Amino acid sequence: MxxxxxxxxxxxxxxxxxxxxxxxxxxxxxxxxxxxxxxxxxxxxxxxxxxxxxxxxxxxxxxxxxxxxxxxARPQRLPVATRAVLITGCDSGFGKATAKKLDAMGFTVLATVLELDSPGAQELRACCSPRLKLLQMDLTKPADISRVLEFTKVHTASTGLWGLVNNAGHNILVADAELSPVATYRSCMEVNFFGTLEMTKALLPLLRRSSGRIVTVSSPAGDMPFPCLSAYGTSKAAVALLMDSFSCELQPWGVKVSVIQPACFRTEAVKNVDQWEERKRQLLATLPQELLQAYGEDYIEHLNGQFLHSLSQGLPDLSPVVDAITDALLAAKPRHRYYPGHGLGLMYFIHYYLPEGLRRRFLQSFFISPYVPRALRLGQPSHTSAQDPGPNLGSAPTAQ
Structure with a gap:
């Protein structure tokens, strides 16, 4: 033609x-x-x-x-001007990196830390401008939240509070749901869900007044059943649904709500191998004898080894998460969900569109490969070796 x-x-x-x-x-x-x-x-x-x-x-x-x-085209962004943002969990990881970035951009940053003399707090104090204020806060203590709220009211009286970044969170154990003590579930919920809920509700009057932003760091473990992360994942699923509710209910006030679902990044908590080893030893020491006999010590050792191997594959550069948080704070039309990091698109495609058996096998090969509990191996050859970490296609989401 x-x-x-x-x-x-x-x-x-x-x-x-x-x-x-x-x-x-x-x-x-x-x-x-x-x-x-x-x-x-x-x-x-x-x-x-x-x-x-x-x-x-x-x-x-x-x-x-x-x-x-x-x-x-780059999304249209609002000017920084005199905007004030409160960030929780700035002792390390995403919180510390975000506090540095926003301070360098000209934000007034209120950064909460567990300890004012922690290495992360000292680093922020040394490298950031006088605009950045460090506040001690434990999300499980309502008195701490009330004190931070009063400080925020005073120090944002002239500018208003533009944003809240709910970053603080933790994961204290890697184990099957049956092996995880109920106290582990309560601990994750207290920090990751109830602490975030109380903090958000406390600051909502200020955020409604400024038609500001709420940005919450969650995890793909709240969307998918990652092996041995049921306590952590359950708390992250709860907080993601909570933010969906806030997003709908605060729309008339002009408050925009975003959730960050990052891949695995090598934060300080991830790199602390001694911490994970100590938690494994505590689990072995406190596990009821019946469960220990049924699953076997080698089973728990295998889980821990696989988990540490997955964490070692985490992304070292935290900037994709920091950039996502920054965009959620400043974009004229921020996304409701951000997925910083590699491989998440494939992971979510498999989770939503492939059969359940394939989804389960993918998560196992991606994170912790299968290992047969001791009671099921009696009279049978072991299917895998506890010393062999098995295939690993990536890394797992962890606490911030």
Whole structure:
């Protein structure tokens, strides 16, 4: 079929004009995504010239170019100005990194830590501006939350409180649901759910007044049944649903709510191997004899070894999570969910669209490979070796 260069040229002229305008406004970056989009447009141009009449080719190519540039455009962001943000759990990990980033951007940061003389608190005190205020707070103590609330009211009286970043959380045990003491579930819920709930409710009057933002760090373990993370995952599922409720109910007030679901990153808590070993020893020492006989010490050793191996594969650069939190605070239209880190798209696709058996096997191979409990191995050869960590395709989400 005869090609039609003029309609094609007109569409390319329109695409080039918009791209140049976006580049001048710094709404578009020169890089691989833009080059890939242009290559796809060129392929589409070739097909349109051969399969469509001139006017249809012009419309299709121009529309495709416009959509592609719209998707590549940086989201519109609000100015930092004098915005104040409170971040929980800044002793280490995502909280500490976010406090540094927001302080450098010009935010007034109120950073809560468990101990004012902890290494993380000392690091923030040394490297951040005088605008950053360190506040001691334990999320399980209502008196601490009340004290932080009063401090926040006083120190944001002139600017208002723009954002709350619910980052504090923890995971204290890796074990099957039956092996995990009920106290472990209560501990995770106290920090990850009830502490976040109390903190959010305490600051809501200030956030409603400013039509501000609530950003909560959750975990894919709250969406999928990761092996041996039932206590942690249950608390994260609860807090994610809570934030969904807040998102609907606070919409009339102009408060926007976002949830961050990060992949596994190598935070300080993740790298503390001695801590996980000590918790394993405590579990073995306190486990009822009946359960220890049924599952076996080698079973628990296997779980712990697999877990530590998964953590060692975590991403060392925390900036994707920090960037997601920053976008949730400043984007004119923040996303309801952010998924920073590699591999989460495939993980969620498998979880939502493949059969249950495949989902289960994928999570086991991705995180902790199967190992047969002792009672089921009696009279049978072991299916795997406790010393062999088995296949591992990635790493697991952990506490912040």
């Amino acid at each position: 005869e090609s039609w260069p003029w309609p094609s040229g007109g569409a390319w002229l329109l695409v080039a004009a918009r791209a140049l305008l976006q580049l001048l406004r710094a709404d578009l970056r020169l890089g691989r995504p833009l080059l890939a989009a242009l290559a796809l447009l060129a392929a589409l141009d070739w097909l349109c010239q051969r399969l469509l009449p001139p006017l249809a080719a012009l419309v299709v190519l121009a529309a495709a170019g416009w959509i592609a540039l719209s998707r590549l």
